[in-house]
Structures are given as C-alpha cells and as structure tokens.
Amino acid sequence: MGLSTMHQTHPQYHKDRQAVNQLMQDAPGDYPLAELARLLIRYRGFPGAEDIQRDLQGMLKTWQLTEEALFERTRLIHTSRPVYRNSDASQEDWF
Numbered sequence: 001m002g003l004s005t006m007h008q009t010h011p012q013y014h015k016d017r018q019a020v021n022q023l024m025q026d027a028p029g030d031y032p033l034a035e036l037a038r039l040l041i042r043y044r045g046f047p048g049a050e051d052i053q054r055d056l057q058g059m060l061k062t063w064q065l066t067e068e069a070l071f072e073r074t075r076l077i078h079t080s081r082p083v084y085r086n087s088d089a090s091q092e093d094w095f
Contacts, residue, residue: 008048016042020055028063034083036060037074040067 010016019035026032036059043053060070077083 006047007050008046010043010046010049010052012042013049013052016049016052020052020059023059024055028065030077030081031083033063033070034074034077036063037070040070 016039020039023032023035023039028036036056039052040056040060043049043056046053060067063070065073
C-alpha cells in the first residue's frame with residue numbers, strides 16, 4: 001500500500017470534529033480564530049481526517065482569510081492576551 005493511499009485516524013479526531021462543528025457556527029472572534037489556526041497546524045500534512053481538513057479550508061474561505069493572514073492575526077491575539085484559559089496550563093494539546 002503506497003503512502004498516498006494510507007489514511008490514518010488522528011488520536012484527537014473525535015474531540016476535534018466537535019470543535020470544528022462548533023467553529024462552523026461561530027463568528028471569527030479571537031477564540032474561533034485561534035482554534036482554526038491551531039487545528040490547521042495540527043492537521044497540516046496529516047494523511048487522513050479529510051473531512052476536518054476540508055471544513056477548516058472552508059472556514060478560511062467563509063471568513064475570507066488566507067492561512068498567512070490567519071496566522072498573522074492569531075500571533076497578534078496571542079501576544080496581546082491569553083486565549084486559552086485552562087485550569088491545567090501544563091497540559092498541551094498540540095500533537
């Protein structure tokens with residue numbers, strides 16, 4: 001089986017699917033923009049989860065953003081204020 005035909009299930013798929021469904025209902029504020037950027041980074045180059053990847057790209061179009069513009073905006077957001085308020089700040093969810 002070649003690499004192009006291999007599809008994997010991401011360990012965070014079910015949680016991320018719920019997050020994407022919610023994002024598709026949200027307006028592009030600070031938290032939704034940060035979540036879109038985080039998920040785009042997580043699924044970039046991932047060999048699977050095509051539905052999530054398609055929806056993330058669709059949100060970029062809906063919100064009239066390029067990835068570059070999104071990342072620029074979210075860098076400004078993250079440097080000006082905390083977006084994620086997690087009681088366990090030591091737990092990372094980027095992989």
